[in-house]
Amino acid sequence: MGIPLGSTREILDRRAGEEMALNDRYLNPQLGRIVRTLGYDRRWVAGDGAYLIDDRGNRYLDLLSGYGVFALGRNHPEVAAAIEQVMDARTANLPQLGVTLLAGVLAEELVARGPRSVDAMIPTNSGTEAVEVAIKLARAATGRPRVLYADHAFHGLTLGALSVNGNEEFREGFEPLLPGCDAVSFGDLESLERELGAGDVAALIVEPIQGKGVNLPPPDYLAGAQERCRAAGTLLICDEVQTGLGRTGSFLALEHWDLEPDLICVAKALSGGMVPIGAVLASRAVMDRVFDSMERGVRHGSTFGGNDLAAAAGLATLRVLEREGLVARAERLGALLLELTRPLVDRYEIVREVRGLGLMWAIELSPPRGGAGRSMWGMAERAKPGLVAQLLTVPLFHEHRILCQVAGHGMNVVKALPPLIVSEQEVRRFAAAIEEVVAAAEHMPSAMARLGWRMARGATAGRRRSPA
Ligand SMILES: Cc1ncc(COP(=O)(O)O)c(C=O)c1O
Known part of the structure; x- marks a missing residue:
């Protein structure tokens, strides 16, 4: 038996900070490894509308929405x-x-x-x-x-x-x-x-x-x-x-x-x-x-x-x-998001397609036509299919404080499911951030080096922290 159980409030207050150790010991340590390797191991302390908030008070725009459950935002x-x-x-x-x-x-x-x-x-x-x-x-x-x-x-x-x-x-x-x-x-x-x-x-x-x-x-x-x-x-x-x-x-x-x-x-x-x-x-x-x-x-x-x-x-x-007229809002803001991001197909060699309907949106990447970028893409795909998509999601998280996901195993598709309460300004912010990370990813060797460095750091930090 551990510490006496206490009320929910007491558990939330007294045991804050033990989430990852408890996960690794009793829940799903492989999920813990994934989260640490990507550097996503924030201590989430609150959810507020379209945002997840960490223990330092940083607010992350949550375009994953708990795999789509938070259409109304968190804690409506x-x-x-x-x-x-x-x-x-x-x-x-x-x-x-x-x-x-x-x-x-x-x-x-x-x-x-x-x-x-x-x-x-x-x-x-x-x-x-x-x-x-x-x-x-x-x-x-x-x-x-x-x-x-x-x-x-x-x-x-x-x-x-x-x-x-x-x-x-x-x-x-x-x-x-x-x-x-x-x-x-x-x-x-x-x-x-x-x-x-x-x-x-x-x-x-x-x-x-x-x-x-x-x-x-x-x-x-x-x-x-x-x-x-x-x-x-x-x-x-x-x-x-x-x-x-x-x-x-x-x-x-x-x-x-x-x-x-x-x-x-x-x-x-x-x-x-x-x-x-x-x-x-x-x-x-x-x-x-x-x-x-x-x-x-x-x-x-x-x-x-x-x-x-x-x-x-x-x-x-x-x-x-x-x-709140959220269905019509999803239609309007989804159309805006497509309008803002579809031009990336013409602007960037690595963008194959931008697609979606309402606030279900995705961007698909494809290999650059030649040069070091193309061989780097090939190497990355052989090492881990779908790895290239992390060139967008990881910097979106770390540099833009935006959470979204790779759309499935082994695919270079990044997906967003914004809450339907998302504002026009947040949609514009996301579109601008996407363009920035796509532009950086197009310089594939340096983008891969940055991702590799971050993942290695996350993995070793995990080893240091994981329980014996
Ligand atoms: C289309 C579809 N059907 C079924 C499910 C399963 O739902 P749940 O995770 O609540 O079991 C999902 C979950 O992502 C889904 O996207």
Whole structure:
């Protein structure tokens, strides 16, 4: 036994500074190594709107947003107040053999904001759990075994969701995964049609915009996929865990293509980032086929699903999104960010593409055409695919105090998911910072030397600090 536990406030005050040692000892030491090697090992003490604040009072513009959960910014007071109100009301949370008000109102509000095709909600506690539910519902509703997913897709990391994950690096070592799950090429209707032909496919699951790499579909792909699924009796599952709740400039990204899926997964931003949450919106036909009798009334569920804290946070998030006009703001500021950063493609040899929709944005790098830069790129890629992207993210963090991420394993794509409350001035600041780090990265040998030096320093600092 360690020190007597004390209240949360006491733990936060007395044990501040022990985060990394505790992580390395009890949580995930490899994550600790990554964070130290990149020099990201700040002691974060607070979150405030679009900013993370370290123990020296430095404010970092957070364009990672906790992987997209902080659409309203960190610690939004209205979401905090909603949670406090639930606590104050001492609600009859989770009666289990009974039903509650807040989950019902959240379902009503989400269904009202969804496409006409959905009529009901199944609450979950995370994005990956929502995906599990969608897969189960699709199989049970159709009586068919197979599920199709797109290459490069990311739907979460539990076993069912992993079975429809199009990235080998996540799957490797965890097989055998669910049988009957097969990849189709994102954007290719012909391969989809071929797979649907056998008549045994329960569902196609697809992210309207892929989170790994920020890949946008060809213009007619999603509507074409929906049409082909319908014709084949296959359900369409839209995974809006990342794209939902205003991220792309519409409440759900599927609105950009007028889709009417049978199942929609949401999570992440739905609770304003304050408590775990997720939900599946489902058509009445699917619900009635799966829960078709009293005996089968609880054939799927989850102990904490629809709990009062999550539901209240969800309702507060919907209120704030609307009152503050954040969806339209995401559309406007996303367009501005693209307008400011797309010209980099013409200005810099190493910028292949700048893309995005709303406040889901990415820049993709490509090798310089020749000279020392090109051979340096080749060396870096052989040493560690995707390393070149760190030439942008690491100086953004250290020199500009901006946090964003590489968009996936082994890819030279840098991605930003700004909170939807980001200001125009912050968007301009980010665009200027991106141009500065791209310009520096174009001088590849010196940029690589600086990155190498920083990473070596971070790694050795880690060795010095890590517990025996
Ligand atoms: C599109 C998509 N689906 C599902 C998930 C999994 O969500 P969670 O991490 O809440 O399980 C993610 C997470 O990044 C995601 O981006």
